[in-house]
Amino acid sequence: MLKNIKPEIAYRLINHGPVVLITTVDKIGKPNIMTLAWLTVVNSEPPLLVIAMGEQAYSQKLIKKTKEFVVNIPDKKLIKKVLYCGSVSGKDTDKFKRAKFTAINSQKVKPPKIKECFAHLECKVINQYKYGDVVLFVSKIVYADADDKLFDEYIKTDKIKTIHHLGGGWFAETGKRFKD
Numbered sequence: 001m002l003k004n005i006k007p008e009i010a011y012r013l014i015n016h017g018p019v020v021l022i023t024t025v026d027k028i029g030k031p032n033i034m035t036l037a038w039l040t041v042v043n044s045e046p047p048l049l050v051i052a053m054g055e056q057a058y059s060q061k062l063i064k065k066t067k068e069f070v071v072n073i074p075d076k077k078l079i080k081k082v083l084y085c086g087s088v089s090g091k092d093t094d095k096f097k098r099a100k101f102t103a104i105n106s107q108k109v110k111p112p113k114i115k116e117c118f119a120h121l122e123c124k125v126i127n128q129y130k131y132g133d134v135v136l137f138v139s140k141i142v143y144a145d146a147d148d149k150l151f152d153e154y155i156k157t158d159k160i161k162t163i164h165h166l167g168g169g170w171f172a173e174t175g176k177r178f179k180d
């Protein structure tokens with residue numbers, strides 16, 4: 001039997017891409033970190049992705065100004081820090097310091113990347129669309145790297161568990177990978 005689902009919670013059926021940490025900088029180069037679940041790939045060549053960011057996020061203002069950010073991919077061991085960076089605003093808090101994350105220089109953008117994350121996608125915004133309080137940033141991946149022990153052209157999901165938000169405080173982790 002099929003169960004009817006309210007459209008307002010239907011997103012929970014497709015919500016669970018990896019939860020990521022978005023790093024940004026302000027105009028004097030002070031970095032910030034924000035937790036984000038709503039992102040998707042748009043294209044592989046050229047490599048494009050979209051992130052959806054609400055007005056509550058200070059990061060939205062920073063990206064509008066600088067047009068740059070880094071997508072940092074954490075593993076499950078970092079869940080406490082991931083939840084912290086998604087519950088406090090960087091407007092008045094140094095989340096790098098508070099969460100004890102280490103900033104390392106990016107190659108092609110000003111925002112730093114997070115050393116403790118196993119992969120990083122440096123992005124430049126090419127278009128933005130506003131829907132109510134949410135801004136969609138369509139962005140080009142200009143540089144990317146990943147821990148070579150955990151990525152061999154595909155994520156080694158047997159070795160690393162990424163975090164997947166099901167909505168409402170529920171999460172899932174990746175499992176064994178397989179090929180069709």
Ligand SMILES: Cc1cc2nc3c(=O)[nH]c(=O)nc-3n(C[C@H](O)[C@H](O)[C@H](O)COP(=O)(O)O)c2cc1C
Nearest residue numbers: 034035036037038053054057058059086088089090
């Ligand atoms: C698991 C999780 C996922 C989140 N996903 C998003 C998201 O996709 N978009 C968004 O605007 N906020 C999202 N948030 C909320 C922001 O991370 C939160 O508003 C954060 O405090 C913003 O930080 P900032 O003000 O330093 O930019 C998420 C929070 C959590 C805990």
